[in-house]
Amino acid sequence: MNPCQRFLASALAGGLALGGATLLAHGLQAQARALSHEQPPWTGLPVPPGASPETLRANGRDLFLNSCAHCHGADARGDEGPDLHALDVSDRRIATVIRLGISGEMPSFAKKHSPEEIAALIAYLRTLR
Amino acid sequence: MDPGAWARLHGALIHFPVALPVFAAGCDTAALGCWSRPTAARLQAAGGYALYLAALGSVPAVVSGLVLTRGDMLGHDALRRHHLLVWPAWTLLIALAVWRALRREEPTRAGHAVGVAFGWLLVALMGGAGHWGGLLAQSFP
Numbered sequence: 001m002n003p004c005q006r007f008l009a010s011a012l013a014g015g016l017a018l019g020g021a022t023l024l025a026h027g028l029q030a031q032a033r034a035l036s037h038e039q040p041p042w043t044g045l046p047v048p049p050g051a052s053p054e055t056l057r058a059n060g061r062d063l064f065l066n067s068c069a070h071c072h073g074a075d076a077r078g079d080e081g082p083d084l085h086a087l088d089v090s091d092r093r094i095a096t097v098i099r100l101g102i103s104g105e106m107p108s109f110a111k112k113h114s115p116e117e118i119a120a121l122i123a124y125l126r127t128l129r
Numbered sequence: 130m131d132p133g134a135w136a137r138l139h140g141a142l143i144h145f146p147v148a149l150p151v152f153a154a155g156c157d158t159a160a161l162g163c164w165s166r167p168t169a170a171r172l173q174a175a176g177g178y179a180l181y182l183a184a185l186g187s188v189p190a191v192v193s194g195l196v197l198t199r200g201d202m203l204g205h206d207a208l209r210r211h212h213l214l215v216w217p218a219w220t221l222l223i224a225l226a227v228w229r230a231l232r233r234e235e236p237t238r239a240g241h242a243v244g245v246a247f248g249w250l251l252v253a254l255m256g257g258a259g260h261w262g263g264l265l266a267q268s269f270p
Contacts, residue, residue, distance in 0.1 A: 001231055001233070006228055006231045006232065007228070009227060009228075009231055010224040010225070010227045010228040010231070011224060013223050013224055013226075013227035014220035014221065014223045014224035014227070015220070016223075017219060017220060017223040018216060018219070018220045021191055021195065021202070021216070021219070022202065024192065024195055024200070025195050025200040025201070025202045026200065027200065028195055028196060028199055028200030029199060029200035029201070030200075031200075032199040032200060080205065080206065081205055082205060103136075103265065104206065104207045104208055104264065104265040105204060105205050105206050105207070105208055106205075
Protein backbone atom coordinates (compact mmCIF):
# COMPACT_ATOMS: atom_id res chain seq x y z
CA MET A 1 0.00 0.00 0.00
CA ASN A 2 1.56 3.30 -1.07
CA PRO A 3 1.50 6.40 1.21
CA CYS A 4 -1.36 7.97 -0.75
CA GLN A 5 -3.58 4.91 -0.31
CA ARG A 6 -2.57 4.69 3.33
CA PHE A 7 -3.51 8.36 3.84
CA LEU A 8 -6.92 7.76 2.25
CA ALA A 9 -7.50 4.64 4.37
CA SER A 10 -6.56 6.54 7.55
CA ALA A 11 -8.78 9.49 6.68
CA LEU A 12 -11.61 7.06 5.90
CA ALA A 13 -11.14 5.29 9.24
CA GLY A 14 -11.21 8.62 11.11
CA GLY A 15 -14.31 9.69 9.18
CA LEU A 16 -16.02 6.37 9.85
CA ALA A 17 -15.28 6.68 13.56
CA LEU A 18 -16.79 10.17 13.64
CA GLY A 19 -19.74 9.01 11.51
CA GLY A 20 -20.34 6.09 13.86
CA ALA A 21 -20.32 8.44 16.85
CA THR A 22 -22.81 10.71 15.06
CA LEU A 23 -25.14 7.79 14.34
CA LEU A 24 -24.92 6.62 17.95
CA ALA A 25 -25.62 10.18 19.12
CA HIS A 26 -28.75 10.40 16.92
CA GLY A 27 -29.95 7.06 18.28
CA LEU A 28 -29.38 8.14 21.88
CA GLN A 29 -31.16 11.46 21.30
CA ALA A 30 -34.16 9.68 19.76
CA GLN A 31 -34.25 7.24 22.68
CA ALA A 32 -34.01 10.09 25.22
CA ARG A 33 -36.88 11.93 23.48
CA ALA A 34 -39.03 8.79 23.41
CA LEU A 35 -38.35 8.07 27.09
CA SER A 36 -39.14 11.67 27.94
CA HIS A 37 -42.57 11.42 26.30
CA GLU A 38 -43.30 8.05 27.91
CA GLN A 39 -43.16 9.57 31.37
CA PRO A 40 -46.61 9.75 33.01
CA PRO A 41 -48.10 13.25 33.32
CA TRP A 42 -46.41 14.96 36.20
CA THR A 43 -48.64 16.20 38.96
CA GLY A 44 -45.83 18.04 40.70
CA LEU A 45 -46.56 21.34 38.98
CA PRO A 46 -49.36 23.11 40.84
CA VAL A 47 -51.20 25.66 38.77
CA PRO A 48 -52.47 28.60 40.86
CA PRO A 49 -56.25 28.25 41.32
CA GLY A 50 -58.25 30.44 39.00
CA ALA A 51 -55.28 31.16 36.74
CA SER A 52 -56.32 31.16 33.12
CA PRO A 53 -53.91 29.74 30.54
CA GLU A 54 -53.35 33.29 29.25
CA THR A 55 -52.43 34.58 32.72
CA LEU A 56 -50.14 31.63 33.27
CA ARG A 57 -48.36 32.23 29.96
CA ALA A 58 -48.04 35.97 30.64
CA ASN A 59 -46.55 35.27 34.07
CA GLY A 60 -44.25 32.74 32.46
CA ARG A 61 -43.05 35.31 29.96
CA ASP A 62 -42.24 37.79 32.75
CA LEU A 63 -40.35 35.10 34.65
CA PHE A 64 -38.54 34.08 31.48
CA LEU A 65 -37.39 37.64 30.80
CA ASN A 66 -36.13 37.98 34.38
CA SER A 67 -34.42 34.64 34.81
CA CYS A 68 -33.72 33.01 31.47
CA ALA A 69 -33.40 35.71 28.81
CA HIS A 70 -29.79 36.65 29.54
CA CYS A 71 -28.65 33.18 28.51
CA HIS A 72 -31.37 32.03 26.12
CA GLY A 73 -32.03 35.45 24.55
CA ALA A 74 -35.08 37.69 25.01
CA ASP A 75 -36.70 35.97 22.00
CA ALA A 76 -35.61 32.54 23.36
CA ARG A 77 -33.80 31.92 20.08
CA GLY A 78 -30.64 31.08 21.97
CA ASP A 79 -27.53 32.99 22.94
CA GLU A 80 -25.16 31.40 25.43
CA GLY A 81 -27.88 28.80 26.07
CA PRO A 82 -29.81 26.90 23.40
CA ASP A 83 -32.88 27.92 21.35
CA LEU A 84 -36.00 27.01 23.35
CA HIS A 85 -38.48 27.00 20.50
CA ALA A 86 -40.42 23.79 19.78
CA LEU A 87 -38.88 21.85 22.66
CA ASP A 88 -39.31 18.15 21.98
CA VAL A 89 -39.23 17.02 25.62
CA SER A 90 -41.90 16.47 28.27
CA ASP A 91 -43.06 19.02 30.86
CA ARG A 92 -41.48 16.82 33.52
CA ARG A 93 -38.11 16.99 31.79
CA ILE A 94 -38.30 20.79 31.40
CA ALA A 95 -39.27 21.18 35.06
CA THR A 96 -36.41 18.90 36.10
CA VAL A 97 -33.90 20.92 34.09
CA ILE A 98 -35.20 24.20 35.55
CA ARG A 99 -35.13 22.82 39.08
CA LEU A 100 -31.83 20.94 38.99
CA GLY A 101 -29.97 22.72 36.19
CA ILE A 102 -27.48 20.96 33.92
CA SER A 103 -24.09 20.21 35.33
CA GLY A 104 -21.50 22.61 33.94
CA GLU A 105 -24.05 24.31 31.66
CA MET A 106 -27.03 25.73 33.51
CA PRO A 107 -27.54 26.63 37.17
CA SER A 108 -30.34 25.25 39.35
CA PHE A 109 -33.39 27.48 39.75
CA ALA A 110 -35.03 25.41 42.49
CA LYS A 111 -34.45 28.09 45.11
CA LYS A 112 -35.38 30.99 42.86
CA HIS A 113 -38.64 29.67 41.39
CA SER A 114 -41.57 27.98 43.11
CA PRO A 115 -43.36 25.03 41.44
CA GLU A 116 -46.16 27.44 40.42
CA GLU A 117 -43.62 29.69 38.71
CA ILE A 118 -42.03 26.72 36.95
CA ALA A 119 -45.51 25.73 35.74
CA ALA A 120 -45.92 29.27 34.36
CA LEU A 121 -42.49 29.12 32.69
CA ILE A 122 -43.38 25.82 31.02
CA ALA A 123 -46.72 27.24 29.87
CA TYR A 124 -44.81 30.11 28.24
CA LEU A 125 -42.18 27.83 26.69
CA ARG A 126 -44.97 25.75 25.11
CA THR A 127 -46.10 28.86 23.21
CA LEU A 128 -42.71 29.10 21.46
CA ARG A 129 -43.20 27.35 18.15
CA MET B 130 -27.80 4.24 35.61
CA ASP B 131 -27.81 7.78 37.01
CA PRO B 132 -25.86 10.58 35.23
CA GLY B 133 -23.35 10.78 38.09
CA ALA B 134 -22.41 7.13 37.57
CA TRP B 135 -21.99 7.66 33.81
CA ALA B 136 -19.82 10.69 34.53
CA ARG B 137 -17.59 8.64 36.83
CA LEU B 138 -17.41 5.78 34.32
CA HIS B 139 -16.53 8.20 31.50
CA GLY B 140 -13.86 9.81 33.70
CA ALA B 141 -12.37 6.41 34.48
CA LEU B 142 -12.43 5.18 30.88
CA ILE B 143 -10.86 8.30 29.38
CA HIS B 144 -7.59 8.24 31.34
CA PHE B 145 -5.77 5.69 29.18
CA PRO B 146 -6.82 7.19 25.82
CA VAL B 147 -5.49 10.54 27.09
CA ALA B 148 -2.27 9.25 28.65
CA LEU B 149 -1.22 6.73 25.98
CA PRO B 150 -0.89 9.25 23.10
CA VAL B 151 1.43 11.30 25.35
CA PHE B 152 3.54 8.18 25.90
CA ALA B 153 3.43 7.41 22.15
CA ALA B 154 4.47 10.95 21.21
CA GLY B 155 7.28 10.79 23.77
CA CYS B 156 8.57 7.47 22.39
CA ASP B 157 8.38 8.71 18.79
CA THR B 158 10.19 11.93 19.67
CA ALA B 159 12.91 9.96 21.45
CA ALA B 160 13.19 7.67 18.40
CA LEU B 161 13.70 10.76 16.26
CA GLY B 162 16.53 11.80 18.56
CA CYS B 163 18.42 8.49 18.29
CA TRP B 164 17.44 7.64 14.72
CA SER B 165 20.60 5.78 13.75
CA ARG B 166 20.65 3.52 16.84
CA PRO B 167 18.78 0.18 17.17
CA THR B 168 16.82 1.66 20.10
CA ALA B 169 14.92 3.88 17.66
CA ALA B 170 13.03 0.91 16.17
CA ARG B 171 12.07 -0.33 19.63
CA LEU B 172 10.88 3.13 20.65
CA GLN B 173 8.81 3.39 17.47
CA ALA B 174 7.26 -0.01 18.18
CA ALA B 175 6.40 1.04 21.75
CA GLY B 176 4.87 4.27 20.43
CA GLY B 177 2.84 2.31 17.87
CA TYR B 178 1.42 -0.13 20.43
CA ALA B 179 0.56 2.75 22.77
CA LEU B 180 -1.34 4.41 19.93
CA TYR B 181 -3.25 1.18 19.10
CA LEU B 182 -4.22 0.75 22.76
CA ALA B 183 -5.31 4.39 22.96
CA ALA B 184 -7.48 3.98 19.85
CA LEU B 185 -9.06 0.80 21.23
CA GLY B 186 -9.62 2.36 24.65
CA SER B 187 -11.12 5.49 23.15
CA VAL B 188 -14.16 3.63 21.78
CA PRO B 189 -15.78 2.81 25.18
CA ALA B 190 -14.74 6.25 26.42
CA VAL B 191 -16.56 7.95 23.52
CA VAL B 192 -19.62 5.71 23.88
CA SER B 193 -19.86 6.40 27.63
CA GLY B 194 -19.51 10.14 26.95
CA LEU B 195 -22.32 10.08 24.40
CA VAL B 196 -24.58 8.16 26.80
CA LEU B 197 -23.71 10.69 29.50
CA THR B 198 -24.79 13.62 27.33
CA ARG B 199 -27.82 11.71 25.93
CA GLY B 200 -26.36 11.90 22.46
CA ASP B 201 -25.55 15.61 22.50
CA MET B 202 -22.41 15.93 20.36
CA LEU B 203 -21.83 19.63 21.11
CA GLY B 204 -23.79 21.11 24.02
CA HIS B 205 -23.08 24.55 25.43
CA ASP B 206 -20.43 26.38 27.39
CA ALA B 207 -17.73 24.09 28.87
CA LEU B 208 -19.31 20.99 27.31
CA ARG B 209 -19.16 22.62 23.87
CA ARG B 210 -15.48 23.52 24.33
CA HIS B 211 -14.82 19.95 25.48
CA HIS B 212 -16.58 18.53 22.42
CA LEU B 213 -14.98 20.96 19.95
CA LEU B 214 -11.63 19.44 20.93
CA VAL B 215 -12.79 15.85 21.50
CA TRP B 216 -14.13 15.16 18.01
CA PRO B 217 -11.05 16.32 16.05
CA ALA B 218 -8.85 14.55 18.62
CA TRP B 219 -10.73 11.27 18.29
CA THR B 220 -10.78 11.42 14.49
CA LEU B 221 -7.03 12.13 14.48
CA LEU B 222 -6.34 9.34 16.98
CA ILE B 223 -8.16 6.74 14.88
CA ALA B 224 -6.54 8.01 11.66
CA LEU B 225 -3.03 7.94 13.20
CA ALA B 226 -3.55 4.43 14.59
CA VAL B 227 -4.77 3.15 11.23
CA TRP B 228 -1.93 4.91 9.43
CA ARG B 229 0.53 3.27 11.79
CA ALA B 230 -1.08 -0.17 11.47
CA LEU B 231 -0.97 -0.03 7.66
CA ARG B 232 2.69 1.06 7.56
CA ARG B 233 4.81 -1.84 6.38
CA GLU B 234 8.11 -0.28 5.32
CA GLU B 235 10.54 1.56 7.61
CA PRO B 236 9.73 5.29 7.56
CA THR B 237 12.26 7.91 6.56
CA ARG B 238 13.37 10.28 9.29
CA ALA B 239 11.47 13.16 7.69
CA GLY B 240 8.34 11.04 7.36
CA HIS B 241 8.61 9.99 10.98
CA ALA B 242 9.03 13.64 12.01
CA VAL B 243 5.70 14.46 10.32
CA GLY B 244 4.10 11.63 12.30
CA VAL B 245 5.63 13.01 15.50
CA ALA B 246 4.19 16.46 14.75
CA PHE B 247 0.71 14.94 14.31
CA GLY B 248 1.25 12.96 17.51
CA TRP B 249 1.91 16.14 19.50
CA LEU B 250 -1.06 17.84 17.82
CA LEU B 251 -3.16 14.93 19.10
CA VAL B 252 -1.69 15.38 22.59
CA ALA B 253 -2.58 19.10 22.51
CA LEU B 254 -6.16 18.39 21.41
CA MET B 255 -6.55 15.59 23.98
CA GLY B 256 -5.07 17.80 26.69
CA GLY B 257 -7.50 20.63 25.95
CA ALA B 258 -10.45 18.23 25.83
CA GLY B 259 -9.28 16.67 29.09
CA HIS B 260 -9.00 20.09 30.71
CA TRP B 261 -12.57 21.08 29.85
CA GLY B 262 -13.81 17.58 30.65
CA GLY B 263 -12.12 17.76 34.03
CA LEU B 264 -13.85 21.06 34.79
CA LEU B 265 -17.18 19.46 33.87
CA ALA B 266 -16.45 16.45 36.08
CA GLN B 267 -15.75 18.73 39.04
CA SER B 268 -19.18 20.28 38.68
CA PHE B 269 -20.92 16.88 38.90
CA PRO B 270 -22.44 16.02 42.27
